Amino acid sequence: MVINRKYKNFFSILGKWVISGLIIGIVVGSATTFLLEINDYLGSVREKSGWLIGLLPLGGIILGYIYMNYGKVYFNNTLNDTAELNNLVIDSVHGNKKIPIRLGPIVYFGTFLTVFLGGSTGREGAAVQMGGSVAEAVNRLFKVNLLDTKIYIMSGISAGFGAAFGAPITGAVFGMEMTALGKIKLEAFVPCLVASFVGHFMTTAVWGHKHEEFIIQNVPELSFITFIKVIILAVIFSLLSVLYCQLRHGIQTLSEKLFKKNHMKRAFVGGIIIVVFTLIIGSQDYNGRGLQMLEQSFTGDVPPFAFLAKLVFTAVTLGTGFVGGEAIPLFFMGATLGNTLHIFFDLPISFLAALGLIAVFCGGANTPITAFLLAMEMFDGKGLEYFFIACLVSYIFSGHHGLWPSQQIYEPKSRLYSITNAATIENIEKKKKL
Known part of the structure; x- marks a missing residue:
């Protein structure tokens, strides 16, 4: 009877992780495809219309207004500022802050505006943040416990990265490795892997997006x-x-x-x-x-x-x-x-x-x-x-x-560095200045 209960609990948790990974992967993969396709289109329009760069300062005012008036949300008397971008996602994994669901839409618009008007930037940050936003929505919808909340946010990160670069295995590990130096939370591997592969599948197989290819012509012999x-x-x-x-x-x-x-x-x-x-x-x-x-x-x-x-x-x-x-x-x-x-x-x-x-x-x-x-x-x-x-x-x-200054240093990279465990990159930088 006890053994049956253990197996039931095992498969119950495993099932939740797989289903949640599927949901996160489907939504984030589709949203990431939208991001990639629109970014490609806006980028090509800008290249043909050089004058758009002159509107970048105006775009900055619009973007700043949105973040100042709609990007700040309080949970439990803690400010959660969407302008912190990936740092907010990392802080949410550590349980220090929560991701407002509006983070995804705001960062998508901000990325489109920045790319369209000629700011020098990429796109995977928006995919990762949308992943975190979708994961937070899943957490709230299913009233997920605290431990799984962190795991699902990692899954959202994995889905966004895997879908953005067409690299599902990389995406699965990135969701677990991004938040802390010297520590990988392997417990999150199942939902991260599912979310990353499903996100990649949605982007490439379902929606037909083709990623850029970089080819190594020659590799030197081992010596x-x-x-x-x-x-x-x-x-x-x-x-x-x-x-x-x-x-x-x-x-x-x-x-x-x-x-x-x-x-x-x-x-x-x-x-x-x-x-x-x-x-x-x-x-x-x-x-x-x-x-x-x-x-x-x-x-x-x-x-x-x-x-x-x-x-x-x-x-x-x-x-x-x-x-x-x-x-x-x-x-x-x-x-x-x-x-x-x-x-x-x-x-x-x-x-x-x-x-x-x-x-x-x-x-x-x-x-x-x-x-x-x-x-x-x-x-x-x-x-x-x-x-x-x-x-x-x-x-x-x-x-x-x-x-990302919010990255925690679970363990220093090497004994070559005299760094305190559990500090963050931001704390280390502040100590150096002092």
Whole structure:
């Protein structure tokens, strides 16, 4: 009788996880397809209408108004600000805050507006936040207990990431790895895996969206010299991720201080700065997602300082209050820097671009397992030994910096760093300044 009760409880919980993963995957996969298709359309319209960049400051005012008037929600006397984006999702996994259901629609509109008017940003951030928003809706609808609430939010993250990049295995792990350094909550694996695969299936098989493809033409043979080169390159890529994170958060801190957290003023001025930078460069290659140059970095030469231009454009765009994802800009920076470095390291261009794409993302997101799996899914398993080493090196050498200050440090990356357990990246940064 006791054994039957145990099995009944086991299959009851497992069934709930699978069904919830299915629901989250179906909704998030469909919503992510809408995001990808509309983003592609708006991006193509902007490329044909260069004058739209002049409206970016006005777009900043509109976006700021929405966040200031409709983006702040109180639960249990705690402010939950949708302008915190992925940080709010991470805080909700840790139980510190709750995700307002309106987060998804607001970030979708904000991403569309930013991309359409020429802000330098990606899209996966919106997919992850919509995933969290949908998961929160499921939690409320079924009155889920506290432990499963956190698990389902991870599932929403997985569904959004897996659907946005066509990488379901990567998405499943990302939902568990994103929130804390040195800890993966494997209990969430079943719903995360179901949600990610279903989200990916909805995006590709049901709605027929085709993801961008980046192909490695040649992989160098395994050799000691090549491994040494890969390690050196990974260190360089990790430092680029640190430079971006520091500049992006520095601009955000400065703009909030100057304008007393007035989102409208911050984004308006940020829009003006991007317009001026665009006029100075005389090209819109670094506005929007920059997919054309990202793809070109795998096949031919790109401007030698393209990675630096994209870094500045993206840091200003997101640091002054515009919204969108940061993965694609990091892909751009890493791939174009890898392309530039091929003359110094005598390695195939496509291999270096791929290595930079993965290593810079790894250093910024602090997700080495996710980054390695992404390389395997994105590049069909080519060069797995090199990518494995590059992810580990980038993860360690990027230190305790990152895209999301709310990431908790469950365990320091290495004894090389004197970091307190259970701190957050934000706390570490504040201590450094003091």
